[in-house]
Amino acid sequence: MEHLKSAPDQETTFDPATSPATYSKATLPVEGMTCASCSSRLEKLLGALPGVENVSINLALEKATLQYDSSEVTLDDFRTSIKDAGFEVPTQTIRLSIEGMTCASCSARIEKRLQARPDVIDAKINLALERGEVTVVAGTRPHGLIKTIEETGFSAHLYQSDLAKRDEQEQQRQQRIKLEQSRDMRDLLIAVILTTPLLIQMVFMLVGAPFSLPPLAELALATPVQFYVGRRFYKGAYAALRTGGANMDVLVALGTSAAYFFSLFMLIKLGDASKGHLYFEAAAVIITLILLGKILETRAKRGTTAAILELMNLRPQTARVLRDGVEDEIAIEDVMEKDVVVVRPGEKIPVDGVVLEGHSSADESLITGESLPVSKDVGDGVTGGAINGTGRLIITTSKVGSDTTLGRIIQLVENAQSGKAPVQQLVDKIAGIFVPVVIVIALLTFAGWMMAGAGFEAALIASVAVLVIACPCALGLATPTAIVAGTGAAAKAGILFKSVDALQTAHNVDTVIFDKTGTLTKGRPAVTHMHALNNDETQLLKLAASVQAASEHPLARAVQEKAAELEIALSPVTKFASHTGAGVEGQIDEHHVFIGNGRLMKQAGASLPDELLTQQKTWEQQGHTVVFVMSNDQLIGALAIADPVREQSQQAVVQLVASKLHVMMLSGDATTTASAIAELTGIKDYRGETLPQDKADAIKQLQQNGQTVAMIGDGVNDAPALALADLGIAMGSGSDVAMETAGVTLMRSDPRLVAASLDISKRTWSKLKQNLFWAFIYNLIGIPLAILGLLNPAIAGAAMAMSSISVVSNSLLLRRWKPDLEK
DSSP states (O other): OOOOOOOTTSOOOOOTTTSOTTEEEEEEEOBOOOSHHHHHHHHHHHHTSTTEEEEEEETTTTEEEEEEETTTOOHHHHHHHHHHTTOBOOEEEEEEEEEOOOSHHHHHHHHHHHHTSTTEEEEEEETTTTEEEEEEETTOOHHHHHHHHHHTTOEEEEOOOSHHHHHHHHHHHHHHHHHHHHHHHHHHHHHHHHHHHHHHHHHHHHTTOOOOOOHHHHHHHHHHIIIIITHHHHHHHHHHHHTTOOOHHHHHHHHHHHHHHHHHHHHHHHGGGGGGGOOHHHHHHHHHHHHHHHHHHHHHHHHHTHHHHHHHHTSOSEEEEEETTEEEEEEGGGOOTTOEEEEOTTOBOOSEEEEEEOOEEEEOHHHHOOOSOEEEOTTOEEOTTOEEOSSOEEEEEEEOGGGSHHHHHHHHHHHHHHOOOHHHHHHHHHHHHHHHHHHHHHHHHHHHHHHTTOOHHHHHHHHHHHHHHOOHHHHHHHHHHHHHHHHHHHHHTTEEESOHHHHHHHTTOOEEEEEIIIIIBOSOOEEEEEEETTSOHHHHHHHHHHHHTTOOOHHHHHHHHHHHHTTOOOOOOEEEEEETTTEEEEEETTEEEEEEOHHHHHHTTOOOOHHHHHHHHHHHHTTOEEEEEEETTEEEEEEEEEOOBOTTHHHHHHHHHHTTOEEEEEOSSOHHHHHHHHHHHTOSEEEOSOOHHHHHHHHHHHHHTTOOEEEEEOSSTTHHHHHHSSEEEEESSOOHHHHHHOSEEESSSOTHHHHHHHHHHHHHHHHHHHHHHHHHHHHHHHHHHHHTTOSOHHHHHHHHHHHHHHHHHHHHGGGGOOOOOOO
């Protein structure tokens, strides 16, 4: 039948009499065209591709309409050509919740069907989370993707990004799971009651005891198990075969049906004389054991996602908003920015905000991993989801919904959990052909036994054992359950992995580089000493603070705070300019002022007098940062700024060194200051006076030497270095820049979490490898044993059930992980 393949949201028309069966029509959005020359050039370029019948570029709509022979050219070819021409085909990611998958073959089949669509660039289906992430051409409507999944035999709907809608969606999902569990437990109870007499008979036969059931009793017991309890396997097998696929349900349905109908045939043919030729108990026991395994597997899978559920449950459903002096309790999704919210003692804080009134403490343990309550006073920030202590707080809302810290944490964790490890691509390929290959092996086993003269019965039992020992589920669950459990455990400790790539890179890190300010030190610098050459410290501080008022640098804030403490009035600054890594300059009244390090002073044409050089050496040996002040080409003094070292910094370095990692510190401070901090923290390899570009060059050099580098910074000033490093780790409270730039975000400022993040990565990857080993070993050992007739089908079914349970249970062990902060 002649047809055209097209994106679901595009109208397709063609003439059946003239269009070849492989002709397709599609419309692609194109970005970057600025004039008619662009559209004309692109039209010629695309028209020159083989198999292209017609190309129409609409500059105003920024669209390319294509008619082409899909046997000669694909949409990937068009996208590549458009990109090579200097334009872009914009894409978007659509996230879907998918129901009905039972094994890796199911997820592989959905991926294959989605990727066959012309508007789909990539599709990743996560079996453990029952979610899909589909990258499509911008403008593609989700209903087309959902329809494709439904045509494959599964159900799907959009995964909500809004927190309120996601809560509702999750509640519906949990309700569905409870109903399914209730049904499964009922079916299991029926199966156990009916199968137990058959199992007792099988045990008696194995030990040579004379007990046996009448053949009709066996039939009566096995039939409900086969067709009522086992109906799920028939339904799943039908759905898979109807769409040209095969999954675990096909194997179970084939194997148990073969045993059941062979027994039924022998019963009809031989009557009571068929006692020794019946395998009703094998079919019933296989279904019962596999159903038990599925129930245990489902419970274990829910355990791996417990961390994200706990985070979602932190969000209260209502908030008390203060309006006209009256508290009004409203739904959390109705709270707006700048609303004033009242939080009573013991309640969850509903939104991110700033304390207007009151004093209390907040338990932020499930958000940051910090076990001790954090004091909250007027002006302090609060995080939605934290539990208020004994005081009443009135806060002004700064962020709501998905923009809150909790919302961003949930988004980050979900992104990491939805990703696929590189090894999963190989597993997916194996899973895609696994069931057909097993069926072929079972047929060959049957034929081999028949050719060997063993008889129909022996050949059938061996081939049934091959069918039911195969374990596609374990293959599909091996990597996602480990990743979900590992990233979930890390999130509970305040460690957020941005992606699976970051998780993978972390376990290969061999070099750790710290920035000094805000990482090894507290990031709260304060002016400790002043030295004015003309003895006018007030004037020195006034000029310095006035210029620094235009800067956001931590050292600038320290100078401003000192001026505020001494109640020095500041003057407005003009002609402000920043010198990256050196300092700032600006005009204060008749004074043109430079403030910064010695390098900036020399660039400005000043020489440092001995008096200041001596003072600089003394301060730097004490670990202080020295800032010089120059007015109208004359040095007028210097300030000493101290940033205290964090109490945990030395312990963090000890942990990393104990793990045989190379630890470095790169600082923009003077080498003497860097040396003092390095000595306090135990770092042997350090460099001072490094500009942002120097840090980047140092990382490049280490990478060229074959080292895998992790850079730890505050996520703002160190953004280039964080991005360049193999693994960027931003330490702080989860700022937007930090979360965007770094592969890992530490939700509290504890440098010991650096070692912890590398540790959980190694443990997760270790579990992933163990899971893959067990998933493959079950099949590599079990299938040959079944081929040789050394496995009873009932035992093979038990082994199949245990394979998935063992893989998921092994991943669940990661939930016990906690960062070791006591070394």
